[in-house]
Amino acid sequence: MSTVAAPEDTEVVEEEALAGLRRQAQHLIAELTGPVRRIRLRSGPAVLEVEWHPENATRPDAPATPATAEVPPAARPPAAPSAPGRAAVRAPIVGTFYRSPEPGARPFVAVGDLVRPGQPVAIVEAMKLMNEVTADRAGRVVAILVEDGQAVEYDQPLVELDPA
Structure with a gap:
């Protein structure tokens, strides 16, 4: 059957x-x-x-x-973080960068926040799919390098972390 x-x-x-x-x-x-x-x-x-x-x-x-x-x-994305010793969380895919999970919600992270490995820091939307962007290491957020809603390229730095 x-x-x-x-x-x-x-x-x-x-x-x-x-x-x-x-x-x-x-x-x-x-x-x-x-x-x-x-x-x-x-x-x-x-x-x-x-x-x-x-x-x-x-x-x-x-x-x-x-x-x-x-x-x-x-207009091209920078190749590396601006300060030596800092790490960048990079875009995993080409798409649109969003700092929060939905309009009006609190951003995933802000300058000064401590993040841990695997913690979501943003979303990149590509072809109507929301791709979570996570930190690959611990650190303090020292800069958000992209404006909310801005188009980003693959491997473009999005968030700068100070690992100290």
Whole structure:
């Protein structure tokens, strides 16, 4: 005797599979040292594909862009925290930065707060999915480097911590 899953059950299973794939991708991306070129994860019918290109790479099928279309250096995310000895909590994905879990709620952290490893410090929304950003080490928040609601790039510093 075989059972056939109801369409609602199939949707729940696919959503759970996608959530699992997203978590796997976040962990994998966090462990990589360079820009991600392509990640493709599959679980049954669910497929998650992520691809980033280095800033200087161009696709052969893309139209040529004039030199004036380049992003000015001031608009690019800084490569490292500003002060030596400080650590940055970085964006795990390209998306929109939010300091609080919902509009009107208290921010996850403020300047002066002590954080512990694994503590949520922000959310980055990507494709209508809220990705929790957590501190990877303990420290005191010395700067919030991004405005609430601002677009962020992969690996962009979001919060600066003083580990002392």
